[in-house]
Amino acid sequence: MTSSETPRAEADQVTGTARVKRGMAEMLKGGVIMDVVTPDQAKIAEDAGAVAVMALERVPADIRVQGGVARMSDPDMIEGIIGAVSIPVMAKARIGHFVEAQVLQSLGVDYIDESEVLTPADEDNHIDKWPYTVPFVCGATNLGEALRRIAEGAAMIRSKGEAGTGNVVEATRHMRQIRADIRRLTVLDEAELFAAAKELRAPYELVKEVAQAGKLPVVLFTAGGIATPADAAMMMQLGAEGVFVGSGIFKSGEPAKRAEAIVKATTFHDDPDVIAKVSRNLGEAIVGINVSELPETQRLATRGW
Amino acid sequence: MATAQPVIGVLALQGDVREHLLTLAECDVLARPVRRPEELAEVDGIVIPGGESTTMSRLLEVFELLDPLRQRLAEGLPAYGSCAGMIMLASKVLDGRPDQHPLGAVDMTVRRNAFGRQVDSFEADLDFTGVGQLHAVFIRAPWVESAGAGVEVLATVPESASAGDAAGRIVAVRQGSVLATAFHPELTGDGRVHRLFTEMVRRA
Numbered sequence: 001m002t003s004s005e006t007p008r009a010e011a012d013q014v015t016g017t018a019r020v021k022r023g024m025a026e027m028l029k030g031g032v033i034m035d036v037v038t039p040d041q042a043k044i045a046e047d048a049g050a051v052a053v054m055a056l057e058r059v060p061a062d063i064r065v066q067g068g069v070a071r072m073s074d075p076d077m078i079e080g081i082i083g084a085v086s087i088p089v090m091a092k093a094r095i096g097h098f099v100e101a102q103v104l105q106s107l108g109v110d111y112i113d114e115s116e117v118l119t120p121a122d123e124d125n126h127i128d129k130w131p132y133t134v135p136f137v138c139g140a141t142n143l144g145e146a147l148r149r150i151a152e153g154a155a156m157i158r159s160k161g162e163a164g165t166g167n168v169v170e171a172t173r174h175m176r177q178i179r180a181d182i183r184r185l186t187v188l189d190e191a192e193l194f195a196a197a198k199e200l201r202a203p204y205e206l207v208k209e210v211a212q213a214g215k216l217p218v219v220l221f222t223a224g225g226i227a228t229p230a231d232a233a234m235m236m237q238l239g240a241e242g243v244f245v246g247s248g249i250f251k252s253g254e255p256a257k258r259a260e261a262i263v264k265a266t267t268f269h270d271d272p273d274v275i276a277k278v279s280r281n282l283g284e285a286i287v288g289i290n291v292s293e294l295p296e297t298q299r300l301a302t303r304g305w
Numbered sequence: 306m307a308t309a310q311p312v313i314g315v316l317a318l319q320g321d322v323r324e325h326l327l328t329l330a331e332c333d334v335l336a337r338p339v340r341r342p343e344e345l346a347e348v349d350g351i352v353i354p355g356g357e358s359t360t361m362s363r364l365l366e367v368f369e370l371l372d373p374l375r376q377r378l379a380e381g382l383p384a385y386g387s388c389a390g391m392i393m394l395a396s397k398v399l400d401g402r403p404d405q406h407p408l409g410a411v412d413m414t415v416r417r418n419a420f421g422r423q424v425d426s427f428e429a430d431l432d433f434t435g436v437g438q439l440h441a442v443f444i445r446a447p448w449v450e451s452a453g454a455g456v457e458v459l460a461t462v463p464e465s466a467s468a469g470d471a472a473g474r475i476v477a478v479r480q481g482s483v484l485a486t487a488f489h490p491e492l493t494g495d496g497r498v499h500r501l502f503t504e505m506v507r508r509a
Contacts, residue, residue, distance in 0.1 A: 012465045012467045013428070013465060014428050014467075015424065016424070017427075020428060020444060024423050024444050024445070026321040027321055027444055028356075029319070029323070030317070030319040030320060030322065030356070031356070031357060046402070049363040052357075086359065087357055087360075088422075108422045108424060110423035110424075133424045263360070263363075264364070264368075267318050267368075
């Protein structure tokens, strides 16, 4: 099942196709993917109705506090989480670190997040994601960035937000930006699309595809600072097709309760009565950081390009 | 034609709801999402989409849809499930969670994630009884481990070099007015399986 195998005859089974990779993300829609650092947390997430878990060594809030180089997690720890739950398990590789990605594929993770939350390993190139059988999700702050990642083979896009802050303001900015960029493309004429592609620094073919469809060719989730059921619902109303919650759950007072409430609010994102009901008595939320007070060097969303 | 368009609901708790709605829209039916008991009460058929069966099962329970859905299925509501939907329609689930609630609409035992993890997800051509050859997309798919006497097998995994032990496994079934596939016709733009289901609804 390695990517180096040659294409097979029609009757044969073919793995690792764009349809299979992108299709996997379609199955996660309307769901919540939760950061977990132990098998026990993974079980809590699965019990709460998570559609997948993201296995990592430290949640972004701790990476912020502790500093240093943040890398792919210990394979033992990832395997422990794979063994603990029956839902899909994702894991993070550093931007551009194609060997971490090879290792994660060999461990059998279901999705790789090439993530700005970890310290980038290459300041010029992201991973060439096409040769892998495992699909990739990548962060983006605007449409151009999203399309560059898709051109490199990303099968799913998420907003970057500002991870580990418990502050949704940057995720809001990125979701609005991506959606506004898409809307703008849909009213351009054929000739203007060439200029738009240049402006977006994205392949013309992808720009044209988005202009025609009015949406990305892959699933769009939100991530970065989601801390409450209302945060998740707002992102869904802004056009996200699902939600990643990082530090927001296990850095809160009652993780199991909050996790379940965010799952419910994501499904009923357009029903304020349900959101009101699930938002009661969730205990302490993650304390949070005002992003405007964060120095530029501590902002994760500026990693990647 | 204008008078008798059946209403088909797509269970919209989680999963690829949009793709099912779009495919159904080509089948001359009224397709709408279902998240509440009162919405379920209005449909002539229900589609359970692809997604995470554990998540959907949990949400069915907390949003008080489980009993009404069981009730309507027991009364003969036509249903179609793809992938996670197949798992949910089964009478027994292997490798699931102990608190998963099989709906028991098809007398079959289904094995969850039977083909392996996402790196094992695949596409293949297969023969589908009553539809012909179609291109099928399997994503962390289940298979039918065993099916009761009243269950008609519509498709199996074809023999091929890459199929290995999976060759011959049951991946599409029908029992009465309930249809289930381990794969995702809604992802390929091929509406034939959905048309088969909407015809089943019209005749029910």
